[in-house]
Amino acid sequence: MTLTELRYIVAVARERHFGRAANSCFVSQPTLSVAVKKLEDELGVTLFERSSGDVTLTANGERIVEQAQRVLEEVSVVKQLAEQGKDPLAGSLRLGVIYTISPYLLPHLIPRLRERAPQMQLLLEENYTARLAEMLKQGEIDVAIVAEPFHEGGIATQAIYEEGFVVATPRGHAWEAFAEISAEQLAEENVLLLSPGNCFLDQVLQTCPDLNRESIGSGGLQRTLQGSSLTTIRHMVAGGIGVTVLPATSVSAADDALLSIRPFAEPAPTRRVVMAWRRNFPRIAAIAALRAAILQSNMPKVTWLQDAEIV
Numbered sequence: 001m002t003l004t005e006l007r008y009i010v011a012v013a014r015e016r017h018f019g020r021a022a023n024s025c026f027v028s029q030p031t032l033s034v035a036v037k038k039l040e041d042e043l044g045v046t047l048f049e050r051s052s053g054d055v056t057l058t059a060n061g062e063r064i065v066e067q068a069q070r071v072l073e074e075v076s077v078v079k080q081l082a083e084q085g086k087d088p089l090a091g092s093l094r095l096g097v098i099y100t101i102s103p104y105l106l107p108h109l110i111p112r113l114r115e116r117a118p119q120m121q122l123l124l125e126e127n128y129t130a131r132l133a134e135m136l137k138q139g140e141i142d143v144a145i146v147a148e149p150f151h152e153g154g155i156a157t158q159a160i161y162e163e164g165f166v167v168a169t170p171r172g173h174a175w176e177a178f179a180e181i182s183a184e185q186l187a188e189e190n191v192l193l194l195s196p197g198n199c200f201l202d203q204v205l206q207t208c209p210d211l212n213r214e215s216i217g218s219g220g221l222q223r224t225l226q227g228s229s230l231t232t233i234r235h236m237v238a239g240g241i242g243v244t245v246l247p248a249t250s251v252s253a254a255d256d257a258l259l260s261i262r263p264f265a266e267p268a269p270t271r272r273v274v275m276a277w278r279r280n281f282p283r284i285a286a287i288a289a290l291r292a293a294i295l296q297s298n299m300p301k302v303t304w305l306q307d308a309e310i311v
Contacts, residue, residue, distance in 0.1 A: 001042060001043075003072065003075060004035065005035050005036070005038070006068040006072055007025060007072060008021065008025060008032050008036055008039075009039065009047055009048075009061075009065055009068055010065055010069050010072060010138065011025050012048060012055060013048075013057055013061070013065040014134065014138070015055075016055050017054075017055055018032060018036075036048070043064070045058070045060045045061075046061070047064060047065070048061055069137075072138070072139060073278070077280055077282060088283045088284070088285035089117040089120050089285060089286060090119040090120060091120065092120070092121040092122070093121070093122055093290065094125065094140070094141040094142045094143070095122055095123065095125070095141065095142065095144075095145070095290070096124075096125040096126075096127060096135055096141040096143070096144040096145070097124065097125070097126055097144070098126075098127070098128065098129055098146050098198075098199060099126055099127070099198065099230075100147075100194070100199075100200040100230060100247055100250070101146075101147070101273060102124070102145075103230075104247075104250055105145065105294070105297070108299040109294055109297045112293040112294075112296050112297050113289070113290065115293075116289050116292060116293050117286070117289045117293075120286060125140075128197050128199070129146045129147070129150065129199040130197070133150070133152050133155075133276075136152070136276060136277070136278065137152065137154065137155070137278070142277060142278075142283070142286075143275055143277045143281075143287060143290060144275070144276045144277070145274070145276075145294075146274060147199055147271045147272065148271070148272045148273075150276055152276070154278060154280075155278060155279065156277055156278075156310050156311070157274045157275065157310070157311055158274060158275050158309070158310045158311070159273070159274050159305040159308035160273050160274060160275055160291065160295070160304070160305060161272075161273050161294075161299075161302040161305055162272050162273070162302065162303045162305065163248045163249050163273070163301060163302045164247075164263070164264070164269065164301075165203075165204070165207065165245050165247060165248065165264060165268070165270065166245070166246055166247075166248050166251060166263055166264070167244075167245060167261070167262045168237050168243060168244050168245075168251070168255070168260070168261055168262075169237065169243045169259065169260045169262070170237055170239070170243075170258070170260070171238075171258060171259065171260055172260075173243070173260055175260070175262060176260050176262075179262070180262060180264060181264060182265040183207055183208040183209075183264065183269075186208050186243070187208070189242060189243045190241065190242030190243070191208075191242055191245070192237060192242050192244045193233075193244070193245070194230070194233070200230075200271075203269070203271050204245045204269075207264075207269035230246060234246070234250075234258070234259060235258075238258035238259055249299060249300070249301050249302060251301070273302075275290070
C-alpha cells in the first residue's frame, strides 16, 4: 500500500469517475485503474462498484476512503511541520478564494503580503465555496476566503470584514429617481443573478425572498445568468437587460459611465467574509501573516473586523 494509491482512491471517491480522477491526479486512466485494482486485491475488498459512466463507493470503500483521507491529511501535517521548523513564512501557501471576492481583494492583498512575507509564495485557487471546502478538508489548499455561513468539521474560521450589497441599474433607469432601493422593488424588475452553486446567489435570494418565489420556470420576472462572472452581469445590465445586486467591493469608478448604483433601504443586506483553515494546520504564523496583510490592504467599502475571534 502506498500514499499514491491512497490519493488515487480518494480522487475516485471525490470525482465518482475514473477518468476525471485520473485527470485530477495528472496520470492516465489505465495507470490509476491498475493502481486501484492492485490496492483492492491487496486489501481483499471491493472499494468501488463500477457501472457504465458511474462509480459508487461500497460500504467497505466508504470507511477505507475516510481513513485514507485522514492518513493523507496527517502526511500533509508532517510536511508542514518540517516547513515550519525551517521558517513558517517561507515556502508556499495555498489560498482558495471564491469567485465574488478574489478579483476585488487580491489586487490589494498581494502587494501587502509580499511586503510582510516576501519568502512566502501565494498559490491561488479560485472556485465555488463548496469546492473550496472540499479542497480544504482534503489538504489541497491551506486557507480559504469565503463568505458566511461556513461551517465544516475540523475547520477554524475567523472573520475579516463585512460589506454591503448595492443595486446596479443601467444609466437612465427609472430607479435613478430613488435615493435607495428596497428588496421588494427588485421583484418588479428583471434581475440578473449568478448561476446556482455560487454562494452570492444564495445570499441575494435570502435578502430578497420575493425573487425566490418568482423563480425561473414559474412565469416570474427573475432571470439568472448561467455563469460565475459579476463582470459579465454588469455588462448585461449596462446593455439594458435588467438590474442586478452586487457586493459593494465589486463596484469601481469605471462603472460610473455604464451603471447607476443605489444602496439598499434599511435593513441593508451585508455579507461577512471569513478566513478558514484546518485546525491542525501547523503554520499558524503564515495564517497570521495572511490575515494581517488583508487587514492592511486598504480595500475600500468594507468594515474591517480587527478583533474577530477564531471559531
